[in-house]
Amino acid sequence: MIEINLSVQNILDGHGIEIAIIGMMVVFTALTLISAFISLLPSVLRIVNFIYPIKDPLSLPDSSDTPKDEILAAIGSALHAAEIGK
């Protein structure tokens, strides 16, 4: 159980200000470096793509829009059903 003891001295004893400032600096540094890397990435990739070109752009599938087998099967089934309906 904590005893409430309002005191600025608690902050000083716990190195609160120092930890907070250093913590924010480290978070900003880490995320700024990641941000800088991402900004440079397209330029780096232009060089990489020049050295190691992607022979067939379709050989590197896109995780976000790769059609799933089930979806293809459903589309095929729907087309088949429509064909029979005719």
Next chain:
Amino acid sequence: MISVKILFEFLDTTGFAMMTWGNAIMIVVGIIFVSLAIIKDYEPLLLLPIGFGVIVGNIPSIQGMALSVYEEGSVLSYIYFGVSKGIFPPLIFLGIGAMTDFSTMLSNPKLILLGAAAQVGIFITFIGALYLGFNPSDAASIGIIGGADGPTAIFLSSKLAPHLLGAIAIAAYSYMALVPVIQPPIMKLLTSKKERLIRMKEPRHVTQREKIIFPVVAFLVAALIAPGAIVLIGMLFLGNLLKESCVTERLANTARNAMIDIVTILLGFSVGASTQAQAFLTNQSLLIFGLGALSFCIATAGGVLFAKFMNLFLKEKINPLIGAAGVSAVPDSARVVQMVGQKEDPHNFLLMHAMAPNVAGVIGSAICAGILWSVLVK
């Protein structure tokens, strides 16, 4: 005569006989959580298992029978082991990584800084908790609630302040569920109508190679700067690499579906069951809830104000509302940004833009946890 005696002895061991007011209050709290999940749809995946866990954890247990999470050898204590030893949070991060698309962040990297700015809530609350008399480890665990990231809060408090774990976990998840209530007033207070109407440019197309390289390099940068964050950040980016590599689709599917669901059930239920009235209903818990709310508000304000600050230097202005998404709470705070933005202009779509600081906030809060852990570990 003997059978009557046995009957009375049995009646003495029932939950009715041993129920305290505290237990009854906590059971009502549990029922409220379950009701909020079902009726209001507030974070049901979390609040429902937590709420039911609260009910289970507050049924008085019989002396000598190992039943509660705190009794060695009980089944619940084995489930709670994953919480108390910080095993579940990294597994949840693996699932989050496998379901997160970093494309919007990769297309507009300057928005990452909003995810850093929103972490100010953690450190200001850390100072506030120290001022109130908490020791540094407890204060850090309370401050991390402002990261609005339940697994991170659980992970850090399991390492630095295990005795506060129940209160911190409940506070963190409660505030995550209350994002749509807490954030909009702060966002409106700190922005003008003109600022809320700002439209942002469509995000550029991100190639698959960028998406594959990003998790590896971002992990190296974050882990080398803050090694304490290795476990959380490592699992987050491993999950993302499983997704983006396109060669481990089965593993990514398991991580983002079955595995994260199983861990969420076990984590939510055992955290709820750890809130026994005797340990939970204290003035300390009330302080933690108060500080947690403060932390969340400061984090939201920090993100919005930093977005306004960035606008001073940017040619293409960003809508400062998206700064509020820097508190992580994926994807709820991004949805709140979209909702508040569309109230001003129904044709302004901020969701995609808000996802950038949102996922950056996840990385930022994990780094904060790593920093606090490495500085304060004894």
